[in-house]
Amino acid sequence: MSWLSTLAHDAEIAVFAAVGQHGLGLTETLGRQRGVRLVSSPRHARVLLVAGEVESAQARALERLHAQIPPPRGTVWWQAPRLFERGETVIGDDPGEAIRRAAGADDPEQRPDVPPHPWRGMGPHGQGGHGMMGGNPYGRPMAMTADDIRDGLTLDAYSARFGPFLPALPPGLVLDLTMQGDVIVSAAAASPPYPQGPEGDAPTLCAARMLRLMGIGPRAAHARGALMALPKGSGMRRRLAAWLRGETVTESPAPPPNALPGREWAEAVLWLASFPPSRLRAVCPEEAA
Amino acid sequence: MIAATFALLLSLPLLVWVAAMFDRIGAGRGRVVMAPLQNGAALLLRPNTETEAPDQLNRLLAPGWYLALALVGLSVVPFAPGVVASDIATGLVLWGACEALTVVVVFLHGWSPNSPLPLIGAYRYVAIGLPAMLLSMFVLIGAALPAQSLSVAEVVEAQRDLWNVVRQPLGLPLFMALGLAITLRGPFDFAEGAELAGGASAEESGPALAAWRFARAAMLVAFSAMAATAFLGGYLGPVLPGPAWLLLKTLAVMAAAVAAGRFFARMPPARMLTFLWVVLLPLSFANLALVGVEALP
């Protein structure tokens, strides 16, 4: 496999960016780095880049992300204090060198290797479950039925914590969602988005984020048609249009726990992206954790 | 027939490489020629990812089936008069079956990791992939009308006087919608969109991801060759030999598909579903009616 290694030597480094406080602007500059490619899932990545300070309350989430990057993996803390003893810290504006060094690193795993629930050898087949739906087969219980808010079919409700580093959500926002299919049935904001400063509300940055979710680049010629793709009546078109004209949006959203239920996943994600991070932060309670 | 199969197997990796180059140009990234190979090699050297209680077998086979469908779809495309890997009399139907099975394969790819984001991607894709396939069938039946046959070779021969793209102007744009859907790109990429952080492929890494991306690019090649054959006259053309014409037209369709994927924004799936049934499907009816009137003796 030596020829494969030789070929791979000059490959771009796949980086998963966990965006912290004031990290949005930083991450945008990363797209211009040569030899570095931002990816949307830690599974595709080689290096975990923490861009901006992350509170120690979310160190656990960061450790989980770190664990989900297939080994060997490296870590870079860019303008962020280290929350665990892996990787190196970068103070300046250019993490390029550190990323290249991290691409040769091999961080050891730090989370204990235990399943979410003990299951091995339990139950009649040793898979941890019993009966049709009972127990913890392979370490987790199965989803159970619950009422639905749209069509009234009582099918399974899936509850999970999304964020704080899901690239589709504003960085820092932690949502406890219950979903039926791809429709959100109930939502709670466990933690507000990180402060991004005035540059986080900059129209070009906000528009680019929203357009990326719609699968197109930020070039203006494309963007006009993008307005047509958004659903009518939710204000998303109006806000994106304002950003594309270069105006700052000052609208405040309804709190996510009220506004998200009933929305389909893509709509919900676009809706969240259609508000500036500072406004979204203002309507999410700080103390709930 | 054997020769055509070998030609197909030899040219496919190169065309996949070219498809990856087009994608890099579309994304506005440098190092167009070598980066796809280097990134692919880097992926091959990474480990696969196991998830909690996945459907191992389907997870392993999904990229293989995807590639298989691309190859089978490509096998009905004639490279020159009489030179085709699979000379089946119902080539258009076989291509349609490949489209239908693509929806199944993408669903399996998203289903098997047992993870929420891939799962949502898989289900959304089925909602959009099925009607998009219906659309393409009406369009391809339009292409079969003047040929009076379901054989792809006959469809090409029927374009000796006039290419279908002129005779049926609505056909190629509508067929492109299907192409974007089965190659998971741009406005029809409901399986792997950014709002799902990679969706159906979010849990894949290493060689499994490389195999899936290879198959996806191979499907783009197969689709482009089919579109070039059904609407742009396939191997027909002056001066140059037939296979060269087919290659040029395939590359043109490929470039157009990549550009369209970067140009059109993706709607939320519910909106796209309505758009497909209420706008695009009636348009394909209209296309068929126009073709029908035009084809009457």
Next chain:
Amino acid sequence: MIDALFLTLSALAIWSGWRVFRVDSMVRASFLLMVSFIAVGLIAVLLAAPYIGIATIFMMAVEMMVMALFMVMFMMNPAGLNPMVMVHQHRFAVVAGIVAFAGLTAAALLSDLPSRPVPESAEVVRALGHELLGPSMLIFETAGVTLLATMIGAVVLSARSGRYGDSDAGSVPPGLTPGGEPAGRKPDDGRGRPHHHGGQ
């Protein structure tokens, strides 16, 4: 060559048909059934029916996809995370299976089947088309109306939303005993107002 292909495909069809009832996952069961149909479709192509064969594959791919959606939607333990038995009424099923097998085998072996090999050059699709536009035209058009009725029926039965409000407004599930308490969950006023309608 053809015999070998035929035997392989038959074995695949039977094996995957059997596996349908042995796997735990609804998705696997649906798509194993699809594999079985694909093998049968390819056999049909071997029997000089290129249209029917490939069309079977086409149709079954789509239909098993939709079946998988509904199977996962409505069955307990859809992915088979806990092992389970997919068959019910064992004894009846075994007897019915043996009777059906014996009957079909007898029909195949005992009846005097015509031996008229279809020539390789026969244009079976064209013949089918002429049939549809000639003697069978009434059947063809009736199929259109039947499919329309199917569509309307499917929409009426499945969609909750509608022009005149929710389809289940004021409905009560039937009782378990005649005149008894309604079965299942009781609809209450708090539930079922669609909060937010689709993205249009």
Next chain:
Amino acid sequence: MIQIAMPVVLAMLAIAFTTAIQRIARTDATWPRRAPFLGGGLPETHAWQRFHVRYYPMALLFIAFEMEMMFMYPWAVVYVETGVKALAEMGMFLGILSIGILYGWREGVFRWQ
């Protein structure tokens, strides 16, 4: 019969190729690595569930449409020979089915239920 033998061979080659590629790497994983990616969060249950498909009326409508496609292929082959009769017949057929789409649209089946 080589007409289907060749696609079958190609399909087997594709499967062999991608399976071989995926065997290059090891697939060992710790439990934290296996957890589904949710951006740092964790789920309570398995993702496999009685998934609430939001487009089930559309799926049923689609099946009816699909049936009809199968009539159209033979129709397309003999269309030019048969002429106006074929056009009229298919026009009627498609007209009837278009009523189905219109009705479905009116009842909102293309929305997320």
